[in-house]
Amino acid sequence: MPPHLVALVSGTGWHVQDLIRASQVVGCRLDPLPFPSLAARIGGGPARIEARQVNLLGVDGVLVRMMPPGSLEQVVYRMDALHRLEARGIPVLNPPRAVEAAVDKYLSLAKLDAAGLPVPPxxxxxxxxxxxxxxxxxxxxxxxxxxxxxxxxxxxxxxxxxxxxxxxxxxxxxxxxxxxxxHIPNNGHDLRAFVLNGRVLGAIRRTAPDGQWRTNVSLGGRAEALLLDPEAERLALRAAQSVGARMAGVDLLPDSRTGRLVVLEVNAVPGWRALSAATGIDVAAALLDDLIRWHR
The missing domain is CATH 3.30.1490.20 (ATP-grasp fold, A domain)
Structure with a gap:
């Protein structure tokens, strides 16, 4: 039987469709399931953590594609469920502690700083x-x-x-x-490195639109493929490691005053649409393949 993977998602947008496409490339069964549909059963039989009648304790891996908004109770419960899956030996990408750290800008920046990485004051x-x-x-x-x-x-x-x-x-x-x-003075661009399992899968340089300072492609920024130099690659890998992320989008900003890179933040549920378009890398297939190999 082909490996059975689950992606916990919010909606059915481009990334979900890309994962469905990639599942055919790598030869696995993929169920995209809404994060809020998670339900747990305890007592009266074997424990279960399920979503839309799929028992996540019986799958070969779980990809955390998105953490949708919710109340404090809802978010804590979702994280608790991920921790229980991990405790039962189910590969979870990203591990729940990495998601908890990276989603909180203060906690992730504190971890980056404690690891000795350059961060903005x-x-x-x-x-x-x-x-x-x-x-x-x-x-x-x-x-x-x-x-x-x-x-x-x-x-x-x-x-x-x-x-x-x-x-x-x-x-x-x-x-x-x-x-x-x-605010770190820069030349209107930053770097996004996509880290997967201890290596940089690919990277892009993002350039802000004219007159703007935010480089996000979702806000009109332009992305181009980039081969990181050894220092940038080292920073990206150490940043992902510092928050415990197996998969990470690491944002690096060149400080125009010093010429050095600073680590802005680490995203533990990174998108890859701009990266795939600019580099031709099949990121979705790489993620699913990593989960399959992890399970084996």
């Missing part, structure tokens, strides 16, 4: 007044980021003190955590 807290002190200490040019978020959504660059105070107070009023990061 950053302040995290809950007080708008303290955030203003940090704004000035960080040079008066910062990026306010949601603690949980991806694809450049919700990022605000602030260089005007009045606007910064308004933004910080607005975040404070909704009981949000303020994640304030020094």
């Amino acid at each position: 950053t302040w995290v807290g809950e007080s708008a007044r303290d955030a203003m002190d940090a704004f000035h200490a960080l040079g008066g040019d910062v990026v306010l980021k949601p603690l949980f978020g991806a694809e450049g959504r919700g990022l605000v660059r602030l260089s005007n003190p009045d606007l910064a105070l308004r933004a910080f107070r607005a975040m404070e009023r909704i009981d949000a955590v303020l994640y304030v990061q020094q």
Whole structure:
């Protein structure tokens, strides 16, 4: 019988369709199942963790394609279920601890810093007044980021003190955590490395649209294939390792003041549409093949 894999997803968009296509390439059965459909049974017989009547304790691997929004209870339960799958010997890509670390910008940045990797100076807290002190200490040019978020959504660059105070107070009023990061001067581009099982599968240079500072392709950035130099590759691999990620999208930013790279963040549920288009790499097939080999 062909290997049986499950992808925990949110919706049926391009990435899900690409995984379905790739499952035919690698010769496996793939069930894309909505993350919120996870249900557990305990007692009265063998334990089960299932989604739409598929027992995940009986499959050959689980790919965490997306962690959809939810309440604190819902997200914690989903992570608990992933931990139980891992404890029962089911390969989970990414491992739940990596997902937990990478989805939280503060925790992942702290792990990167503890590993000795260069990261942007950053302040995290809950007080708008303290955030203003940090704004000035960080040079008066910062990026306010949601603690949980991806694809450049919700990022605000602030260089005007009045606007910064308004933004910080607005975040404070909704009981949000303020994640304030020094803006790193650059030449309008950054690097995205896709790490899989201890190697860089491929990389792209992302260039921001004219007049913009965010390079995300989903926001209009341009991607081109890139062969990383040894230093960039070393940083990408160490960044993924520092958060325990077997699969990772690592964002590296060249600091135009120093010429050095800094590690912006690590994404443990990375997309690959731009990477595949720019490089021709069949990322989806590589992910499924890695899960199959891991199981064996």
